[in-house]
Amino acid sequence: MISHKNDVALKELIVGLEKWSAESGWAPARIFTRFLPFKNHERISPVLHSGDATLPLTTVVTEAGVRYGLDFAAGYSHGLFLDQRANRAKVRAMRPKRVLNTFAYTCSFSVVAALAGAETMSVDLSRKSLDRGRQNFALNGLTEKGHRFMADDTLDLLPTLDGRKDCFDLIILDPPTFSRGNNGRRWQVEQDFEGLLCAALEVALPKCAILLSTNCTKFDSVALERMARVCVKSKRRTADYPRFATPVDFPDGYGASTLWVMVR
Ligand SMILES: C[S@@+](CC[C@H](N)C(=O)[O-])C[C@H]1O[C@@H](n2cnc3c(N)ncnc32)[C@H](O)[C@@H]1O
Structure with missing residues (x-):
């Protein structure tokens, strides 16, 4: 495409x-x-x-041995963000135990975490996207045992999680640039990302890895790190901010800006 x-x-x-x-x-x-x-x-x-216009608009693709369903008739996005390929590989390699995947879309991060043995909680406003997430689990021979799919507003749900029961060693925060959540509430990443990360830090276990990702052009990885440092300090936590090479097909400035926050 x-x-x-x-x-x-x-x-x-x-x-x-x-x-x-x-x-x-x-x-x-x-x-x-x-x-x-x-x-x-x-x-x-x-x-x-x-190409052949009579072929179906749905198909299954394989990335690093993991299967995902694509649907070219489902709207603007077909089901898998290729610029997150390296981050999906990192999630799998980290072998997390408890993963919170917010703004989960078709749950690709949850699938790789589950394949590595994690329990997952996937949150998205769109039930349809979560159903596609369930299908991605099934495509990889995963059952739903140990995996929660929650059709909810991340901004409502996150503060209600009880950090003693619902705590995580890997959290994905990949929000859209703009959205309207429950009750028509406006989300704008430039203003609201900080609050989201602060809420996530409340349910982050020691040594939690948090992935921040955004397509907002005003946030490059340097700006993301500046914001993350403020949040981590305000929550009296400490963290490392490792840098990784960008994939060759998505050099700096193309695709999402991402940052890994490795809580100590
Ligand atoms: C950029 S996509 C996330 C992509 C996903 N991380 C991936 O790699 O496949 C944004 C998703 O956020 C969802 N969304 C938007 N606002 C939301 C909110 N307030 N709470 C939960 N999900 C929301 C949308 O339905 C959409 O699926």
């Missing part, structure tokens, strides 16, 4: 893909394109650019 902001970029990307395809000897069976608008309400489903 080629995501583009205008027709000139789309043309350039298609030409680049054709060239690379000829050189590598690998040709995609189908190419979808997706326009990236500035405003959420202008978002539309991906469009088939080339």
Whole structure:
């Protein structure tokens, strides 16, 4: 799938893909394109650019041996964010025991955590996305035992968790830039990320790993770290902020900005 902001970029990307395809000897069976608008309400489903239009718009893909369902007719996003590939690998390698996956979407982080043996709590406003998450569990031979799927507003739910019972050694905070939560409440990542991280720190066990991620262009990883340091200090915790190389296909400035906060 080629995501583009205008027709000139789309043309350039298609030409680049054709060239690379000829050189590598690998040709995609189908190419979808997706326009990236500035405003959420202008978002539309991906469009088939080339390939067999009679094939189903749902399919299953494999990443590092893990299966995920994609649906190109489900709306703007097809089900798996490729720029989180390295973070999914890290979650699996960390072998967490108790994972809180907020803004879980199709639960890809929960799937890799569950495959590593963790219990998971996946929270998302969208029941449909959580149902797709359940399907991703099933696709990987995982049952729902030890896994909770909660259709709720993360901002309502997080402060109600009892840190003595519901505490976690890995927490994913990957909110959208804007959203409307329960009761029409407006979420805006620039103003509200700090409060979210502070609430997460209340349920973070010692040695908890917290992933912060955002597509908001005003937050690069340096700004994320500055914000995280303020929250960690205000909660009288200490943490390390390791830096990891960005994937070659998502260099700095492309894809989500992410930061791992490793609570001590
Ligand atoms: C950027 S996606 C998360 C992607 C996910 N972390 C992944 O890697 O697949 C944002 C998700 O947040 C959900 N969402 C938006 N506002 C929310 C809220 N206040 N509480 C819970 N979920 C929310 C949306 O339904 C959407 O599924």
